[in-house]
Amino acid sequence: MSDAPRPTGVAAKAKKKKRRVVGSDQGPQSRVPAPSTMTVSQTPEKKKRKRNRKQKATLTLADQDGQGTAPKKARLETADGVSPGTDVAQPRRLHKKKAAADVGGTQPITNSRVEPNPKAISAAAAAASTNENCTGSTVGRNDKLLNVNKVRLLKERKALPIFPVRKELVRTIRQKDCIILIGETACGKTTQIPQYLHEAGFTKRGAIGITQPRRVAAITVANRVAMEMGVETGELVGYSVRFDDSTTSATRIKYLTDGMLLREALLDPLLKRYRVIVLDEAHERTVNTDVLFGVVKSAQKERSRMDCLPLKIVVMSATMDVDHFSKYFGGAPVYTLEGRQHPIEMMYAVKKQDDYIFSALVTVFQVHRNQEPGDILVFCTGQEEIESVVKATRETRLQLPPDEQKILALPLYSALPSSMQLKVFQPAAPGWRKVIFSTNIAETSITIPGIKFVVDTGVVKERTYQPGTGLELLKVRKISKAQAWQRAGRAGRECSGVCYRLYTKQEFEAMKEHSIPEIQRCSLSGVVLQMLALGISDIFAFDFMDKPSEKHLVEALVRLHQLGALEKKEALQLTAVGKKMAAFPLEPRFSKIILCSKELACTEEILTIISILSGDSVLFFSEKHRERANEVWKKFQSNEGDHVMLLNVFRAYKSVRGNKDWCKENFVNKKNMHKAMEIRSQLADLCLKAGIPLKSCGQDTVAFRKCLAAGLFTNVAELQKNGDYLTIDARKKVHIHPSSCLFSSSPSCIIFTEMVETTKCYMRNLTVVDPDWMTEVAPQYFKKKRLGPKSL
Structure with missing residues (x-):
């Protein structure tokens, strides 16, 4: 050694x-x-970044004269994110007095820190500051702990780079319709700006909505802000993510995923309940975020024409193409918050x-x-x-x-x-x-x-x-x-x-x-369905920041038509099926599967599998336990495929009532399985509202597999004479993923949930189907395609 x-x-x-x-x-x-x-070599960036060693928080404004003239160009210096040399509007530095409480040696709060267990922070805070059974001197000690915790949180907030410029930021947001704020991670923008706006009275006539691209971020930051403000999550501060809403009518600071705000716009296109919309982590540019940009811009414009409260927009990120964002949001001023990098x-x-x-x-x-x-x-x-x-x-x-x-x-x-x-x-x-x-x-x-x-x-x-x-x-x-x-x-x-x-x-x-x-590289079927449900019929003229290709949009419409969501008319209108599909917070193919389960009388099983596929994996093992896990899972496996296997795992989990030891022994992720059950409960409620009875097909999986094929008909692969699998449409060579229970078998025809490309192109989450079913469940798609032995 x-x-x-x-x-x-x-x-x-x-x-x-x-x-x-x-x-x-x-x-x-x-x-x-x-x-x-x-061999690696040292780069000159080191010298540039040394200047930030003891840098104090400063706010830089990209100034404009208001007359429509082009602003001068200069270099935007940020600690990380925007690469050196990015051209932006000429900055003007706004000097702020150093706050007496800006303690340089205190570790700052990490504003976008996302703990994987979102409720851990709140639980820890509660444990540190409350005790239901305390009496006498214990009460006094507990009060002291609460006060110490409050002082510590205040000290941490004051130590953040954003603290010295908080008044200037609030004043700017009050004066401008829209601003763009570039601030490095951990400067405090995500947790502090909503609090500053609340303290300044913005929530007296509406709420502040802060979007996040990831659900775990929305939950964790909401918990952190609630703790800093000394309130319970779900009261003054809350969050709303898919299948989990922790808000009330009293909530004034609401963290939510971009998809959830988009769904709120289905019922309220002008977003009237909000005084300020903060689009955080805007650089992530998810499909929902890009559509949301246009929806929020439109709501702001319409509200300015009407006799109602103006909508303020704050676009935030640690890094982005600032010129592109500023131009899209009508020449919005760009502020750069330099921090403690x-x-x-x-x-x-x-x-x-x-x-x-x-x-x-x-x-x-x-x-x-x-x-x-x-x-x-x-x-x-x-x-x-x-x-x-x-x-x-x-x-x-x-x-x-x-x-x-x-x-x-x-x-x-x-x-x-x-x-x-x-x-x-x-x-x-x-x-x-x-x-x-x-x-x-x-x-x-x-x-x-x-x-x-x-x-x-x-x-x-x-x-x-x-x-x-x-x-x-x-x-x-x-x-x-x-x-x-x-x-x-x-x-x-x-x-x-x-x-x-x-x-x-x-x-x-x-x-x-x-x-x-x-928006330019992912399937647009889901977002086009939501846009049509919002009443945006001319999707080709929609104000996208970066417009997807016309071919891409047309393909999304074709896919929705194949799913039965669009009318056979020149004007783009949703069918009754399409409207029901839009009511489910799912991919269109999954929504269609649920709707088809009514006719095939297998809704109970379909809800189970869609709930599992909508969350993180319910099966888990570390590399060290791979062989043991594979051995244990054999009792759940089915020669009909992975979806049936997952159905078996769910039934076993339910039969032991989620026993912790059972989960550990069977390599089942208890937290993810519990979440799947919560999702299933909410989907069941939506089914009942849509008039879909919760029927079960029992142990007969034919109806269950047919129903899956009704939504996954584009993801079909057939076995060839040489032993390879080819997809029906693109004739693309694909392989069964090693994690599949079908890995050692060779069924003639299969459907799959997703495809992953590494050294090979792998299909994951498979189900064996009969080729004759496909023309039955998707006649529009398969009437010109050959399936079965003739195509082999």
Whole structure:
């Protein structure tokens, strides 16, 4: 063990101008990587970022003369996110007196920190400040604890970079119809601006709505703000996400996902209940966010024409194409909040890396063995990749000398159980170093304390729609420059840090400035259905920030027509089926499946499977327990496919009433299964409102599988004579995913829920179907397509 070669180079001291990252031809599980492969070099960004070492909070305004003349151009300097050299309107610095309570040494609140267990913060606060059974001196001690907690929270709020400019921000929002605020993660914008506006009286005549692209962010930030304000979540402060609403008529600060605000617009197109709409994390550009931009703009415009309260819009992000956003929102002024970002040293690979995961593993061990203390954050693409590299890290560390084995490798992704997610936020034992392997959830949605080193693989997994095929797949692609800066910024939250980019400087320069918006790369069937339900009949003339192609919109209309949601008329109108589909907060294909379950008398089973597919995975195992989990799950498996298997798991879970020990023994995620049951209950209520009785098909799965085919008819693959599977429409070669219970079998015809592209194109969540069913459940789609033995 002690003779194992010690990596040198990439983790050497920062004063050296060049570093060498070492590697090995052998896999990471065989031994500690030996020196040879990758070289990185120091980039000049380090000097630029040093200027921010002791930077005080300042607010920069992109000034305009009000006469319609083009503003002068200048460089926008932010600590991270917007790459250097981005042109924006000429800034004017607004000087603020230093607040006496701006305690420089206090750790700031992480404004967008998203704890994976959203209610943990509120629970902890309640535990620290309340005790139902306390009496006498205990009451006095509890009051002191409450006061101490209140003082601590106030101190933390005053220490945030946004605090010194709060009055100027409120005054600006009062004066302007719309402003754009660029503020780095942890400056306090998400948690504090709604509180400042509430304190300034904005909620006297309406609520403040703050949108978030992720449900976990909306819940956690709402809990944090409620705690800071000393109220219970659901009262003055609340949240609304799909299948979970914690608001009342008294709620004045409401955090909600962009999709939920879009659904509110179905009933209230002018959003009259809101005085201010804050579009947070606007750079994420989800499909719902892009449509919401147009809906909110339209509501503001219409309200200005009417005799009603004007609507204020605040667009916020840590990074975005500011000129593009400003132009879209009518030349809205751009404010930049500079904050407490520490200097970050950038390191690039000297040559292109063939295996980014192996290079990441090599870099992790070099940093661990040669650099100072500090946790490491590694960006990966997905759950399977993360579990694999976590296992490799745990095995490889055992080959180090005993005094160097103190590495705590942890995974982080959305489907991970809450108890395991929370481990990344807890400090490691003395002398140990945490290494966190995360998806892009750690880019902006969460801030993990203690991170000093970031390893950026330069890739991300995104959902992409393939026009002409009706297929949508998860695919690994290169990140944008904006994403690269966001990742690097994770290393400078608490102290100076280092970002190791596992790509060359030339590869970085070739990256796109910003990611392609979802509206231009994802299926638009769902959003077009919502737009038509909103009364937006001319979708081709809609005010999109970045308009999708006409072909893309036409395909969405064709898909809705095949689902029976559109009238066969020249004017775009929803059928009765289409209107019912729009009432369900689901993808159109899932809504159609539920509606078809009425005729096939299998609503109970369909609600179960749709609820499970609408949340995170209910089955879970770590790489260490893969074999054991596969063995245990055999009792649930079915030769009819994964959907039937999931149905069996749900029935077993229900029969033991969600017993915790049973879940552990059977590798079932109790939290996600409980959530699936909550979703199922809400969908059942919607079914009853739509006149769909809750009937069961029992053990006869034919009706159940037919019903699934009624919505998944575009996702059909047939077995060929050579043993390959081809999709019916695109004739694309696909494979059964190894996680499927059908992996070892070869059914002639299958439907699938999703497709993932890694080394191959895999189908996940499969069900065996009879080809003859397809023309029965989707005649419009299959009347010109061949299915069954003749097509083999």
